Amino acid sequence: MTVMLYATTAATLFALGLYAVLVRTGLIHRLLAANVMATAVFLFLILVSAENPEGVDAIPQAMVLTGIVIAVSLTAFALALLRYLQAADDEEDQTGSQDGRQNGPD
């Protein structure tokens, strides 16, 4: 019963994340949605042995720990890239409004 509950939650979280990745345009929202998807997969990995009579299985737990560190690495780089990208966008907006259309497409 408990596993069914958590399995439904994991599946719904995955689908929710995927939906948000598809329909949201903001980069931060997309990153968060991807992180929700990743969490859903981690949750599923842990559920595999949740009702195991022998006790929990350490292999998925280790995989999830590795997965969490990889997720935080990717997210950290993505967030840094996002900040610099937005700064460049702004700069372009400003020069664009000052110079008018003199530059044109290159």
Added chain:
Amino acid sequence: MGLTELSILLPVLMVFGPLLLALLVFLAQWQRSADWLGMGLGLILLALLTPFSGAVLLEGPLEMQLGGHDRGLAIPFYVDGLTLAMLWLNTLLFLFIQVYAGAWLQLKQPAPAAEFRPLFLLLWSGLNALFLSGDLFNLYVTLEITTLAAVPLVILSHGHAAMAAAMRYLLFALVGSIIFLLGVALVYAQAGLLSLPLLQEQAEPHPALTVALLAMTAGVAMKAALFPVHAWLPEAHASAPSPASALLSALVAKAAAYLILRLWMGPLEAQWTPAMAQLMGALGAAGIIYASIQALRQTRLKRVIAYSTVAQLGYLLLLIPMASVLAWNGVIYHALTHGLAKAALFLAAGNLIMVLRDDSLRNLAGCDRVLSKNILVIGLAGVAIAGLPPTGGFIAKWWLISAALESGQWWWAVVIGLGGLLAAAYIFRILSYAFFSPDPHQETPIHQAQGQLTRALVWPPVILAFLAIALGMAGGLLAPFLEIAAPVTGAQA
């Protein structure tokens, strides 16, 4: 040193050699000395690969359990003909691109040397680890290494466009890897195993494993930019600095596509139906046709080459519906030829950009005389990609078409032929700009500008292009190596 020691030592050296060198370079901030060490390492690996390949041919596929644990518990290194081919390609390309990149970094102002070298070496190590890995979760980790080395390489070219392209690439790769991981989790939940050789022996057909295979395929396809999830590739590969473009197109995207073949042929073979195989082939065919036509419509050199990558990766999927030894050899040969030729194309494009300051095709006019070697590379590598005799591409297409006809699936032969024609067309289009347009450079200082192209920049693409052609002469010699433990049946090449 005996063959047994060698077959343990070489895989370890392939992963940890570049890795430790990367750490050393990061720590000591070495510049030129790092290039020399990298070249030395590449030469050592190349020298050891020959006897290693012989050992694998003699003793059958290599499976090595890391940490000395039992089979099934440990992460294994697994080497068969497909792995061998990819290791050769990786070693050759990293060696020549190392030579090129060292010279390129000296010309580039400001030089991103402090970051390029560790990224380059870590990507080398990560790709070797990916090709050697025989464990599903380990493959996920190595895929992330290639992604996080590849995306920063794109932004090394200092530009707004590069950043936007990198962000798009990163988002695709991030979502792709999570979907891949879902597949890995499903396999573990159903089969209780992650080791590919064991899965090959033990996995029974099960709907969960089919879903897992589809999830892993979808995830990896996003990283390999297979049609229809290719949208990020042309901009990312075109806006990256040229040595990085060469690595991304010839190896990184291909490594992801390699994984699809690795999973469909062998470990999860029992999980798919002929209809699914036809669908995969159709996606590959659609990619070949669509991206080739796109390549014909581009106005910039690097974008033509980048779209060509999307098209050429489509060929790899044709193995799935045909699934014979002939098709297996053909697809691996295609991957090898494309890797060498595509790296040559991007490096030559890099040289042209360095002199012309811009890669729009119109600018190429008159380059046939002043930058003749680079135009020659585009011609030779293009011929190899189009698959004209006597190149490696010709052998690959010959085998693939024979495999298609042999299995009664003539429609793939039509696609392969059409793809070759389209490739010849987009390569000829580049050359026609160089040869037949009026020369605007007679009055301009291009003749002086080309003086800065040192031999280290000019010769690596020339050699790579010649290697792509020379492969055409070695088909009979190499076929036995490619067939080592090929997880397919049917006629031999």
Added chain:
Amino acid sequence: MIEPGFLLDLLLCLGLLGIAGSAVLSRGQFRATVLFMVFGLLMALTWARLQAPDLALAEAAIGAGLTGALLLNACKATYTRRQAGEAASQDDAPGTVFRLVAAGLSILLAAGLAWLMYSLTVADGPAAAMARSEGESHFLGNPVTVVLLDFRAYDTLLEMAVLLLALIGVHILIRHYRLPDLHPPAPVSPPMLTPLLTVATPLMLMAGLYLFWAGSQSPGGAFQSGALLAALGVLYRLTGRLVPTGTASPGLRLILVIGLALFSLFACAALIWSSAPLQYPETAAYSLVLLIEFALTLSIAATLLMLFSGSLGLARGQTS
């Protein structure tokens, strides 16, 4: 009858779904970020409920803590930017038909996955059984640490490379791209901060060391410990006790790579006493693990801190 345990699980699951849903579908970035941090905390509780204390610790420290700090950093920059001008444009937002199709497919996906996940085995697979029997007599007591540092040590090693690559990527941005000067406010220094940090520093150091030390026998280990130490560093960075600098000193670079370097050297050196890389020697295996884990802890803490700091180096700042 509903058991209290099940009721807790039910609340937790509803909370996870509600918070995640409002985080990814909310309009504002700041709101989404805060909700996502709450989601991380709920996940930490979930891991504890599912008998995964190692994950609960890691999620609390990394998932909720550090990712949250990184997200808030990014939000702050975006917020300052939005203040200057326009509201978020919705020009390129997908159309209603696309949204409906995506929603329909997502619901189907959720239903299919839920059924699939629930139907999959709960008994030990072959790998799990081997890990269990081999783990019982292992010189490391915590089964998760056994997998991380022995059975699947190679994954852990490569994951350190992923962490380092993220930092090199950030270095490229810092060195070759520009951020606008956002006129950052002077480091805040509320009256109670100094005594609080004076108390927190030894406590967090102790907790970090404990997690590292305990990891071999009970929940904890290099990652949890490293993340906690990084969090301490983040506090120092935010309060101006550590200030960003423009170069990475050799000492810092050494700390950044020492974990991966020692781990890799051990992986290769194992060929001297055995025929497989990454195989522990008969004697002194425990000391070797402790040494590697200590180096990993240092590298993880330093890398996570530098990822947050957004600078090439750090130096001691003015303390009041």
